[in-house]
Amino acid sequence: MDRRKTISKLNSLLRGELAATETYQQVMDKAGNNAAISDLRTIHEDHRELANEFRKHVHDFGSNPDQDSGAWGKFAKAITGTAKVLGQRVALKALETGEKQGITSYENALKDPDIPPECRSLISESLSRCRSHIQLLDRLLAKRK
Helix, strand or coil: CCHHHHHHHHHHHHHHHHHHHHHHHHHHHHHCCCCCHHHHHHHHHHHHHHHHHHHHHHHHCCCCCCCCCHHHHHHHHHHHHHHHHHCHHHHHHHHHHHHHHHHHHHHHHHHCCCCCHHHHHHHHHHHHHHHHHHHHHHHHHHCCC
C-alpha cells in the first residue's frame, strides 16, 4: 500500500464531498420554503457526514485533510449558480449531474487495488448514498414536469 497515494485519493474524494455540500447549500439558500427543501437538506447532511468521515480517514493515515473543494467545487458552484437562475428544475438536474460524478469517482476508487480495506467500506457507503440521492432527485424532478 502506498500511503501517499491513499491519502491523495481520500483527499480527492473529500474535495468531491465538500463540493457537494457547497452546491446543495447554494441551491437550498435560493430555494426558499418549497417542498423540495427537506429532501435537499437530507442529501446535504449526508454529504456533510461523508466529508467528516473522509477527514477522519485522512487523519488516520497521518495527514491533514484538504480544507476546500478545489477546482471541482468552483466548477460545480458555477454550474449550480447558473442553473439557479434558469429555474429549480435545472438546478435539480445540476445536482443530479454532481451525484453522477460522485458515483464515477467512487466506482473508480473501488477499482483501485491499492485502496486499503478500511477505506473501501467508506467508499462503498458513499457510493450507495450517491445512488440513493439520484433516486430522490429523480423523484423531485418528476414532480416538476
